[in-house]
Amino acid sequence: MTKVVVVESPAKAKTINKYLGSDYHVLASYGHIRDLPPKDGSVDPDHDFQMLWQTDQRSEKQVKAIADAVKGAEQLILATDPDREGEAISWHIRNVLDERKVLNGIDVKRVAFNAITKDAVLDAIAHPRELDQDLIDAYLARRALDYLVGFTLSPVLWRKLPGARSAGRVQSVALRLVCERESEIERFVAQEYWSVEAVFRTEERKTFTARLTHLDGKKLDRLDIKSEAEAKAAVAAIEAGTFTIGSVEKKRVKRNPAPPFTTSTLQQEASRKLGFGATRTMQLAQRLYEGVDIGGETTGLITYMRTDGVQMSPEAITDIRRSIGGEYGDRYLPNTPRVYTTKAKNAQEAHEAIRPTDVTRTPDMLRSRLDADQWKLYSLIWKRAVASQMASAELDQTTIDVTDKGGRSVLRATGSVIAFDGFLKLYREDRDDSDGAELSDDENDKILPAVADGDAVTRQEVKPEQHFTQPPPRYSEASLVKKMEELGIGRPSTYASILQVLQDREYVRIDRRRFVPEDRGRLVTTFLSSFFERYVQYNFTADLETQLDNVSDGQIDWRQVLRDFWSSFKGSVDGTKDLSIGDVIEKLDAELADHFFPKGPDGQPARECPSCGEGNLSLRLGKFGAFIGCSNYPNCKFTRQLGEAAGGRPVDGEGEGGALPRVLGQDPATGKDVSLKKGPYGVYVQLGEPEEGSKEKPKRASLPKQVSPADIDLEKGLALLSLPRPVGDHPETKDLIEAGIGRYGPYLKYAGSYVSLPGDDTVLTIGLNHAVQLIAEKGSKKKPGRPLGDHPVDGKPVTVQAGRYGPYAQHGSLRATLPKGEEMEEISLERAIELLNAKAEKSGKGAPKKAAKKPAAKKAAAKKTDAKAGEAEKPAAKKAAPKKKAATKKAPAKSKKAADGDTAGTTGS
Incomplete structure (x- = not known):
């Protein structure tokens, strides 16, 4: 009987299976296998916060594989990551298998190792434990809190503040930090x-x-x-x-010296020294943790990268001190080992700091085994850990x-x-x-x-x-992470995702590696600070984190934390039911007056309408969000979109919808109006209007992201409608180069392929020389696929490629995307063929057929000769018909491919 071990990633599974041998069957869960369904009722406060879990559809295959492996096994060993999230994943796996009644009589144990090395893994397997219910309870409380805040507060935002995206328990507090720093900068008066x-x-x-x-x-x-x-x-x-x-x-x-890295200090230093964002840093650290091939064996290079502890194991310190003495001499070695303790608020020191698993693997030794970014991060971690035990300067x-x-x-x-x-x-x-x-x-x-x-x-x-004097600087990723850690907001493992969500929601943008809040983000922050002040206070969020830490320490009941939170939070939400949008706008207009309106000679916000001179400007809400409008509407139709410079421009509009639609003029060729409009997918130019009784839609063209609607006139509108436009013939191949706008933005089309235009290029003005240069650069940057071998059926090569949406296996024209968690550097020929066959079956293309043998070809040639001689004219004619039919069938597929490649050159609203 075998023992089944479950880890999180397939790369880790492969490595650990080598360490443990044939008596163990190691499988990957690919992270979390289930979560709360994104709908109301997944957490039920009326039934003591009962939680409804749902297995992810993409995880069903992994769950089935684990369930099948467990049947008849001697033991199930849950070896997910050594943190709270890893404990939760193990808990989910055990519960799902229990619900499917496959754990009867099977011993279930939990192991955790801080490094993926043979010694660490074998030692963990030799010392199993039970699941830690306190850590699981802390996870349940945190997940329920995040759900309750998100699914209760976000609908309030949508109803009271159109255009807002979402609110989150920690995300909203991080956004407040960015917005308050921007307000400080705006109020700053230089001396x-x-x-x-x-x-x-x-x-x-x-x-x-x-x-x-x-x-x-x-x-x-x-x-x-x-x-x-x-x-x-x-x-x-x-x-x-x-x-x-x-x-x-x-x-x-x-x-x-500074102590070795924690998660947050690694993110900060990688941002400052290497220019890596928090998300990129964690991706690279994950790869270093899972390891590379060294001497035919995959070995983890660093210890676990999600930690807020600064201590190292005695064995690691001994090895590092030995290395310092041998490399630099006794002068660089302090008499006693250095001992570090964390100063971070709410820190949990259950794990070691981030360090190399073997200090003798110097960065120089690994240069050829790591890509450039991995090597830079490993060097940073290695040097910091070694320096932490060196003598003072x-x-x-x-x-x-x-x-x-x-x-x-x-x-x-x-x-x-x-x-x-x-x-x-x-x-x-x-x-x-x-x-x-x-x-x-x-x-x-x-x-x-x-x-x-x-x-x-x-x-x-x-x-x-x-x-x-200079204003305080905007937050960088490094300084924002540092501030959040100082305040006790969030946890190191969540910082990267929090910062990414703020950008994905378009609440902030990055400018010269600094966070700049968008107007949408400032509106959301001001709304929450005005009507839900307690829940975006720094000390409240930090105190809640402390309570969650107390849950993980077994000091308080997790449901009691939820009861205390929900009773007051629900009351605050219910208190906004009678709040009108007018009340919200009035409050936001007053709070953000200094931001939206420049100060006049009297030091007060200048609100006089620049168009009519009679009305006052104020914040208004339309169908698509907030804008600045004149109080003298409809007599004065002056509007200014948020983000535009003060001064604005008078425009034709309909109601409170803002500056659009606007007629730019008439097309001299057709006499039809050319208008600028806003649809659910952005601003676009339209030629004419739909004709009554006709199903044909007017011609439309989307605006490039870098073009402001305020800058569009009739000439530019007609130019956009004429896209794609010819740029010129390539000087070497004489193929035509065209410029257009598609689903993914401005592009160049050349010889059937597409090149995205950088954000600072204008699709209307790019010339032939620059276009040729961009096409050449794309050709030089394109990485060749990694050959896996020849397909056993037809002998054609099978490769794995890096694609726009992730790595994929390719055989001829057939492509199959690699499942999440499978890396292109590790996939085998057999696995690639398995994925390709599944894709072929799903798409109906069928498996590859063997190439025709030469004798058959000779026979066909002989028949063809006979047919030419007139001996078998009728069979030959019958045979020609299917060929024609097959060619007809291929046409739609070719057309679809062209449509997919041509990124919708005339997309509209």
């Missing part, structure tokens, strides 16, 4: 200030620069010199003085005060020199200041000349410099 520096020369003719710190007996703060006149007065005082060295202070300071800091003999002014020079680099020899951390601005840790060593108290110095140039 002018000046600094004054002077260059001094010693008796040994060495120079150094010092900054003015005291004037006329007063210590100067950064903003004390407020104007050019004050700066010139300070310069005059310095130029009138005679200076000596007042004091020299030297001291040696130590700088300690030692810096000599020097401060020199230069004093005017008359006592009017004092200037200070500071410098530091690295006396011993210590851990800096291997790793330098990028840090954020308190405002989130990024600081480089590269030491710009400033060496000051050797001077002593009372030494005379000669003043040289005196330089005043103007400055202005």
